[in-house]
Amino acid sequence: MTQKTIVTGVIGSDTHIVGNRILSMALEKAGYKLVSLGALTPAADFIRAAIETNADAILVSSLYGQGELDCRGFRDLCVEAGLENMLLYVGGNLVVGKHPWEQVEKIFLDMGFDRAAAPGTRVEAVLEWLAQDLGERERIGKPA
Amino acid sequence: MSRAALLIDFGSTYTKLRAVDLDRRKLLGSGQGPSTVTTDITLGMNAALADLGRRLGGLPVFRHRLASSSAAGGLRMVAIGLVRELTLEAARWAALGAGARLVGTYANRLTAKDLARIVEIQPDIVLLAGGTDGGNSEVILHNAGMLGESALVCPLIYAGNRVVADEAHALLARKQAQVTENVMPELGELNIEPARAAIRSVFIERIVHAKGIDRAAAEFDAVLMPTPAAVMEGARLIADGCKGFAGLGDLVVIDPGGATTDVHSVASGAPATPGVIQRGLPEPRVKRTVEGDLGMRHNAAAIVEAAGATSVAADADLSEARLQALVGELSRNVESLPNGTEETRLDRALARAALRIAMRRHCGRVQTVYTANGPVAAQDGKDLSAAGTLIGTGGVIAHDADPQDLLSVALFDPAEPGSLRPKAPRILIDRSYILYACGLLSQVEPEAALELALGHLHSPREESSLERSL
Numbered sequence: 001m002t003q004k005t006i007v008t009g010v011i012g013s014d015t016h017i018v019g020n021r022i023l024s025m026a027l028e029k030a031g032y033k034l035v036s037l038g039a040l041t042p043a044a045d046f047i048r049a050a051i052e053t054n055a056d057a058i059l060v061s062s063l064y065g066q067g068e069l070d071c072r073g074f075r076d077l078c079v080e081a082g083l084e085n086m087l088l089y090v091g092g093n094l095v096v097g098k099h100p101w102e103q104v105e106k107i108f109l110d111m112g113f114d115r116a117a118a119p120g121t122r123v124e125a126v127l128e129w130l131a132q133d134l135g136e137r138e139r140i141g142k143p144a
Numbered sequence: 145m146s147r148a149a150l151l152i153d154f155g156s157t158y159t160k161l162r163a164v165d166l167d168r169r170k171l172l173g174s175g176q177g178p179s180t181v182t183t184d185i186t187l188g189m190n191a192a193l194a195d196l197g198r199r200l201g202g203l204p205v206f207r208h209r210l211a212s213s214s215a216a217g218g219l220r221m222v223a224i225g226l227v228r229e230l231t232l233e234a235a236r237w238a239a240l241g242a243g244a245r246l247v248g249t250y251a252n253r254l255t256a257k258d259l260a261r262i263v264e265i266q267p268d269i270v271l272l273a274g275g276t277d278g279g280n281s282e283v284i285l286h287n288a289g290m291l292g293e294s295a296l297v298c299p300l301i302y303a304g305n306r307v308v309a310d311e312a313h314a315l316l317a318r319k320q321a322q323v324t325e326n327v328m329p330e331l332g333e334l335n336i337e338p339a340r341a342a343i344r345s346v347f348i349e350r351i352v353h354a355k356g357i358d359r360a361a362a363e364f365d366a367v368l369m370p371t372p373a374a375v376m377e378g379a380r381l382i383a384d385g386c387k388g389f390a391g392l393g394d395l396v397v398i399d400p401g402g403a404t405t406d407v408h409s410v411a412s413g414a415p416a417t418p419g420v421i422q423r424g425l426p427e428p429r430v431k432r433t434v435e436g437d438l439g440m441r442h443n444a445a446a447i448v449e450a451a452g453a454t455s456v457a458a459d460a461d462l463s464e465a466r467l468q469a470l471v472g473e474l475s476r477n478v479e480s481l482p483n484g485t486e487e488t489r490l491d492r493a494l495a496r497a498a499l500r501i502a503m504r505r506h507c508g509r510v511q512t513v514y515t516a517n518g519p520v521a522a523q524d525g526k527d528l529s530a531a532g533t534l535i536g537t538g539g540v541i542a543h544d545a546d547p548q549d550l551l552s553v554a555l556f557d558p559a560e561p562g563s564l565r566p567k568a569p570r571i572l573i574d575r576s577y578i579l580y581a582c583g584l585l586s587q588v589e590p591e592a593a594l595e596l597a598l599g600h601l602h603s604p605r606e607e608s609s610l611e612r613s614l
Binding site: 003005013014015033035039040048049051052053054064065066 | 226227229230231274275276278279280281282328330331332421423513514515516517520522
């Protein structure tokens, strides 16, 4: 299996970089090629980076409660850019206030994300998801 | 006897010469002839040499005879990348940094129509980028395949995804193609020097011949680079100095010409204010921008369009109808010099608009972004607010009665606090059009070139105080 490339970043006007950086370091250590866009990243920059680097997955962080607004239309942007099969994860403090996780998860899955990570999700869980999802894509053959 | 050097600019309108005393580091004299590249370049060269000989009372023996050229349309390039804001942007910077004029830029897959257009515009060089190393390879291979099959005859430089460089080179086997390092090996990492060097060597080895400049080969040792690249080398030398000699540090050069306005900056452009966050691609430290719609003659109408007719008319103290009539005449008669106060006022208003807009486009911007943690200042592009020197070159500045005042429009404006233009630079004027000559000379005798530049760039304020004391 060739090395997989993953784009990470914190979307929108969000400066909370620490969790995203820890995740990126862990992924790199696990053998992935990381393209870390850092804080304050507009949605379109994730897409541009994924095109140029031929990425296999985009992991979006949002910690400041505006995730629902910032991530709306993210899948559509991917489709528009020819990345309709891109593996998309989102994680962090995705909404303001206390809502049952199932509700929050549904909002983001409906938006077109393949997985949504609840607050407190361990790095190991993300690694497992990636292995499983990328493995599956490898098996069925990633369309161009 | 002192050693001398001859610095030649094969321009689009004139063949210009500067003779320099290498030991005393002074300009000996200048000569000028017409540009005759379309017929026989030696005619203009001989006329310029005769002119120089008359002024000097005979020609010295030259130790170096170096030339730059912007004749025959300059170095016309097409840049191709994958994402417009990423590899295409890097390719554009490489081409502009090599002194080229971009005649076409293409992102993503070339279509048959794009290709037909490229063949039609007959560029001198095509620069093909796309994909980080190990990133997307499909699009650049598609594009290399299209170019390889096309009727295009010019040299191609491949500066894209390294992993498929061999494959792409094979697709371009029937062309004059060469491979150099990727302009963006990792996302967000610029690597434009190798592409710049490759463009420079193709220019020297092929373009000089293709444009017929080498017919005058008996009169020079080498044509080293396109003229805009020579100005850029001059700017780099003045900013950075050379071994054992300090330069002036961060600087900006602005050059309003007949067809375009060029701006060069030599500065990191990192935020000068603590706490400001830099966004976007890191920009080249030595950066050149070319404003194709801001030219004092060929694009006078475009300047008026960019700045707004009302504001240019008010600045020139003309009615809008009179402004449009005069601008129409300028575009038809591109070699005209201002004749009478009305035309002088118009020229100055056009120059002010071109300088202001070109500098605004070259410099970065800072914007306030509201986050959950409060407002954050985010910067796009280069912060040149702390640049210590601003050099004005080109005829319209050199011949102006008050160039300090003219250039002040390019500076930081409190009405536009987000535009990171120089705040309080020392203004220097290139009255004797010495920058290109210093850039050429820097390639062989950097120390002499530096001293020559520092000795011939004048601060208008110091000049006027000098005049008063005389």
